[in-house]
Amino acid sequence: MISNEEYAKLIHALGREPNFAELNVIGAMWSEHISYKSSKRWFSLFKTTAPYLALGIGEGAGLIDIGDDLLLGLGLESHNHPSAIEPFQGAATGVGGIIRDIISQGCKPIALLDSIRFGDLTSDHSKNLFENVVRGISSYGNCVGIPTVGGEAEFDPVFENNCLVNAMCVGVVKKDKVVRSIASTPGNFFILYGARTGRDGIHGVSFASKDLDDKSESDRPAVQIGDPLMEKVLIDATLELIEKDLLSGLQDLGGGGLSCAISEMTEKGNTGALIRLEDVPLREFDMKPWEILISESQERMLAVVSPQNIDGVEEVLKKYDLLAYSIIGEVTNNSHYIAFYNGEKIIDLPVDLIINGFPEPERKFSIPDYIRSKKEYTIPNQGNIKNEILKIFESPNVGSKEWIYEQYDQHVQTQTVIQAGADAAVLRLDDGKYIALTLDSNSFAVYCSPYNGTANVAAEAQRNIIAVGAKPYAIVDCLNFGNPEKPDSYWQFVESIKGLGRFSNDFKLPVIGGNVSLYNETVNKEGKRERINPTPTIGIIGVFDSPDDLLANNFVNQESKIIQIGKTGKELGGSEYLRYCFNCIMSDVPTYDEKREKKSIEAITQLNKNKLIESCHDISNGGFIVALGEMMFKNKIGAKINLENIPSDEGVETRHKLFSETSSRFIIEVSNEKLEQVINLLETIGVDYGVVGHTTKEPILEIENLVSIDIEQLHSNWKNAIVKYME
Amino acid sequence: MKIGVTKFPGTNNEQDVLRALSSFGIEGVLIYEKDTDKLKDLNALIIAGGFSFGDYLRPGIIAAKTAIMQELPKFVEQGNFVIGICNGFQILCETGILPGVLTTNRSTKFVSRWVYVKINKSNSVLLRNSENKIWRIPIAHFDGNYYATNEQIAELKKKNQIALQYSDEEGVISENSNPNGSMDNIAGITNKEGNVLGLMPHPERASFSYLGSEDGRTIFQNLIEELK
Numbered sequence: 001m002i003s004n005e006e007y008a009k010l011i012h013a014l015g016r017e018p019n020f021a022e023l024n025v026i027g028a029m030w031s032e033h034i035s036y037k038s039s040k041r042w043f044s045l046f047k048t049t050a051p052y053l054a055l056g057i058g059e060g061a062g063l064i065d066i067g068d069d070l071l072l073g074l075g076l077e078s079h080n081h082p083s084a085i086e087p088f089q090g091a092a093t094g095v096g097g098i099i100r101d102i103i104s105q106g107c108k109p110i111a112l113l114d115s116i117r118f119g120d121l122t123s124d125h126s127k128n129l130f131e132n133v134v135r136g137i138s139s140y141g142n143c144v145g146i147p148t149v150g151g152e153a154e155f156d157p158v159f160e161n162n163c164l165v166n167a168m169c170v171g172v173v174k175k176d177k178v179v180r181s182i183a184s185t186p187g188n189f190f191i192l193y194g195a196r197t198g199r200d201g202i203h204g205v206s207f208a209s210k211d212l213d214d215k216s217e218s219d220r221p222a223v224q225i226g227d228p229l230m231e232k233v234l235i236d237a238t239l240e241l242i243e244k245d246l247l248s249g250l251q252d253l254g255g256g257g258l259s260c261a262i263s264e265m266t267e268k269g270n271t272g273a274l275i276r277l278e279d280v281p282l283r284e285f286d287m288k289p290w291e292i293l294i295s296e297s298q299e300r301m302l303a304v305v306s307p308q309n310i311d312g313v314e315e316v317l318k319k320y321d322l323l324a325y326s327i328i329g330e331v332t333n334n335s336h337y338i339a340f341y342n343g344e345k346i347i348d349l350p351v352d353l354i355i356n357g358f359p360e361p362e363r364k365f366s367i368p369d370y371i372r373s374k375k376e377y378t379i380p381n382q383g384n385i386k387n388e389i390l391k392i393f394e395s396p397n398v399g400s401k402e403w404i405y406e407q408y409d410q411h412v413q414t415q416t417v418i419q420a421g422a423d424a425a426v427l428r429l430d431d432g433k434y435i436a437l438t439l440d441s442n443s444f445a446v447y448c449s450p451y452n453g454t455a456n457v458a459a460e461a462q463r464n465i466i467a468v469g470a471k472p473y474a475i476v477d478c479l480n481f482g483n484p485e486k487p488d489s490y491w492q493f494v495e496s497i498k499g500l501g502r503f504s505n506d507f508k509l510p511v512i513g514g515n516v517s518l519y520n521e522t523v524n525k526e527g528k529r530e531r532i533n534p535t536p537t538i539g540i541i542g543v544f545d546s547p548d549d550l551l552a553n554n555f556v557n558q559e560s561k562i563i564q565i566g567k568t569g570k571e572l573g574g575s576e577y578l579r580y581c582f583n584c585i586m587s588d589v590p591t592y593d594e595k596r597e598k599k600s601i602e603a604i605t606q607l608n609k610n611k612l613i614e615s616c617h618d619i620s621n622g623g624f625i626v627a628l629g630e631m632m633f634k635n636k637i638g639a640k641i642n643l644e645n646i647p648s649d650e651g652v653e654t655r656h657k658l659f660s661e662t663s664s665r666f667i668i669e670v671s672n673e674k675l676e677q678v679i680n681l682l683e684t685i686g687v688d689y690g691v692v693g694h695t696t697k698e699p700i701l702e703i704e705n706l707v708s709i710d711i712e713q714l715h716s717n718w719k720n721a722i723v724k725y726m727e
Numbered sequence: 728m729k730i731g732v733t734k735f736p737g738t739n740n741e742q743d744v745l746r747a748l749s750s751f752g753i754e755g756v757l758i759y760e761k762d763t764d765k766l767k768d769l770n771a772l773i774i775a776g777g778f779s780f781g782d783y784l785r786p787g788i789i790a791a792k793t794a795i796m797q798e799l800p801k802f803v804e805q806g807n808f809v810i811g812i813c814n815g816f817q818i819l820c821e822t823g824i825l826p827g828v829l830t831t832n833r834s835t836k837f838v839s840r841w842v843y844v845k846i847n848k849s850n851s852v853l854l855r856n857s858e859n860k861i862w863r864i865p866i867a868h869f870d871g872n873y874y875a876t877n878e879q880i881a882e883l884k885k886k887n888q889i890a891l892q893y894s895d896e897e898g899v900i901s902e903n904s905n906p907n908g909s910m911d912n913i914a915g916i917t918n919k920e921g922n923v924l925g926l927m928p929h930p931e932r933a934s935f936s937y938l939g940s941e942d943g944r945t946i947f948q949n950l951i952e953e954l955k
Binding site: 135138139142143144145227228229232233320321405406407408409410411412413414416417428547 | 736737739740742743746747777778780781782783836837838839840865867869929931932934935937938939
């Protein structure tokens with residue numbers, strides 16, 4: 001739905017009233033979801049350049065050059081509103097969409113990661129959404145033969161009526177096979193291929209650009225329906241078209257359907273388009289021309305093909321039985337998007353007006369009340385610490401996510417070296433190169449301080465890459481926020497972007513793609529406004545200098561030394577400990593500290609290069625104690641810890657040492673013989689560290705003068721954290 | 728030596744099988760559903776896993792009705808080797824070349840997991856020298872729950888056709904080590920003659936040290952040696 005201001009601007013620009021079809025095209029293209037009208041103005045804060053960058057923000061996927069003529073493509077997208085209404089199809093088509101974004105640049109998709117958020121698992125509604133979203137991702141991703149190797153999940157009542165589903169896809173392409181989403185040569189043809197066009201997904205982007213409410217159920221037809229078999233055939237055929245150099249341009253049909261694909265491709269190419277809508281292969285014969293223009297039916301691609309390659313393209317499409325293809329029009333030089341239906345002109349709009357013509361809406365921001373009135377929470381220091389430790393391992397946000405990722409095929413394509421469950425997934429590419437992938441967020445820390453929280457989420461993602469032994473290369477982000485027309489929601493968004501911008505510049509890591517999902521607000525049955533926690537999900541891709549750098553994330557030897565790298569702060573705000581044990585999150589939140597972060601990373605990287613580390617794990621959600629537990633589980637190796645030796649800021653008490661989620665920290669395992677060398681190196685670097693204990697043969701976690709817990713008990717709580725609600 | 732690897736619409740493991748073969752210096756040949764004329768040149772056919780025809784209707788059933796699969800009984804009768812992996816095993820059961828069916832996992836969920844399987848004394852030369860070995864190997868399926876009549880199971884046992892069973896690390900076969908509800912923990916079986924092997928675990932995904940296991944190489948190695 002376009003605003004009065006937008007309507008006035010449209011009439012002024014056209015010099016006439018738009019017709020109904022034109023209004024629908026503009027409505028889709030000027031929607032928040034496609035136009036980024038509330039968010040784009042801030043993207044200049046991101047670092048967007050790097051010597052190895054091959055394609056930045058703006059098309060389906062960003063591309064980076066990792067040497068040997070190989071490029072990696074990355075994309076990350078949300079499918080929140082559809083998943084809240086129809087979880088199975090919403091999640092499945094979210095996965096399908098991001099895969100097509102990746103193949104649009106010529107990449108072969110090689111991995112998927114998913115970030116998902118739901119209400120508390122004690123709620124039947126949330127359990128149902130969770131179960132079906134996972135099933136949707138599993139059903140689609142497994143069928144198309146792309147391994148799902150990582151991701152994350154979070155549960156909290158704020159996501160009860162507005163779950164979040166973000167999907168990331170990674171692909172690989174030889175340098176000379178890259179395809180662009182561009183229509184640059186007049187006279188070339190548009191070929192639409194894949195599935196037929198139906199009525200599903202009409203007004204999908206408009207649905208995604210408003211708050212959910214009690215009438216959202218009636219938007220169910222706006223949710224698209226997935227056909228993974230068609231997607232798999234589409235991938236196979238498209239990769240062959242690319243291999244044979246038959247395409248001049250390629251874009252998938254996602255949000256906004258044909259309206260979006262054609263106007264974006266012609267805008268990039270400074271061209272126009274003449275389209276014949278009667279030539280679009282339909283699933284429902286009686287579709288109106290405007291419906292054809294904005295349908296978001298899935299599994300469709302739009303190729304730009306030069307006249308001499310038409311025969312070649314047809315041959316490949318026939319080989320794959322993709323018979324519902326059609327030459328629907330041609331690229332022109334008059335910079336208008338013109339569509340006819342059986343000789344009748346349906347739309348005639350300047351391409352530049354469609355893409356750039358919207359009036360930039362005024363957006364106000366102001367500090368939300370909850371931040372303004374923030375008080376520090378004092379933790380009761382007399383509780384039973386053993387119970388608190390056991391309890392935090394039971395939290396679904398901390399516990400094992402095996403219930404989720406066992407439903408995803410993680411090994412297809414036979415490249416998976418480290419599967420989901422580690423700090424980052426590791427893949428071995430065909431030419432022997434190793435890459436690392438991670439997707440992270442922490443909505444609680446971001447809620448407490450959008451700026452620090454976001455920078456620290458990015459820092460955590462980076463530490464995950466470092467902790468497996470790789471070097472970070474690039475960032476993709478998906479910004480899930482509330483209604484930008486509300487000043488307090490918009491403040492969260494702006495602060496968060498500033499945080500990511502700061503991080504990306506500090507570490508010279510380019511943001512190469514992503515997505516913005518706003519209007520994640522709902523009105524509950526009592527008419528009360530519910531807003532999700534602000535959630536920037538951040539994916540980072542890393543590359544290994546050498547496969548020898550690969551690091552384990554779990555203890556491998558008994559009687560090794562355990563060292564904490566980085567200092568623990570007096571910061572429990574946003575921590576899982578406060579949230580899960582005391583049902584409160586507002587307190588002092590970990591500040592983002594560029595210098596400390598850099599020192600810690602340098603320490604791990606140097607130690608690893610010198611082969612001085614047995615294993616390494618980053619400290620994040622749940623704090624030191626959770627990181628320690630996770631290192632013990634796999635090989636059932638125990639640990640004896642003296643908290644006195646944890647490097648700490650002033651005023652830090654026992655519970656901070658155990659549960660604080662201060663950034664820039666790692667736990668490493670070091671053999672006794674190498675301890676001296678390690679300490680020398682750490683002193684030279686000047687990083688905060690402490691030898692906090694050693695691993696033990698007995699499968700027991702012992703914290704001196706405090707507590708002793710059987711690993712089996714801890715592990716059982718951790719392992720069943722999600723399962724116990726689902727089975 | 729010519730080894731074919733099937734590629735139906737939707738098949739997604741064919742490249743993985745080709746990669747495993749090529750590590751032995753063998754270039755496999757992709758065989759599409761209409762390639763019936765190519766069968767006569769092949770010495771063996773591997774029916775690769777992964778959602779032929781999207782598993783629509785039920786896994787394997789549409790592929791089983793294709794031209795190439797209709798010719799398969801003859802190819803088998805001639806004594807050629809056929810290996811069906813995961814969806815390939817489902818297809819072989821749907822064609823009737825192997826007895827029994829693969830129904831939905833007991834959990835009613837897809838299961839992707841590293842498991843252990845015990846290799847039995849069987850009539851298949853493809854598992855030669857592996858008797859009583861325990862392999863570590865991945866599974867990934869929604870419908871891997873093997874079911875057959877009591878008579879069929881008795882017959883399979885009598886003829887040493889139960890080639891692989893889900894077990895624990897020590898080779899103990901029990902309900903605890905059964906990932907999908909299969910009768911008798913059956914993970915793979917052979918035909919009476921021993922030249923057809925169907926299995927749910929993926930040997931091609933356990934064929935390189937960097938993947939965490941090379942146990943699956945045995946099958947490809949034995950096949951290639953047999954064809955030399």
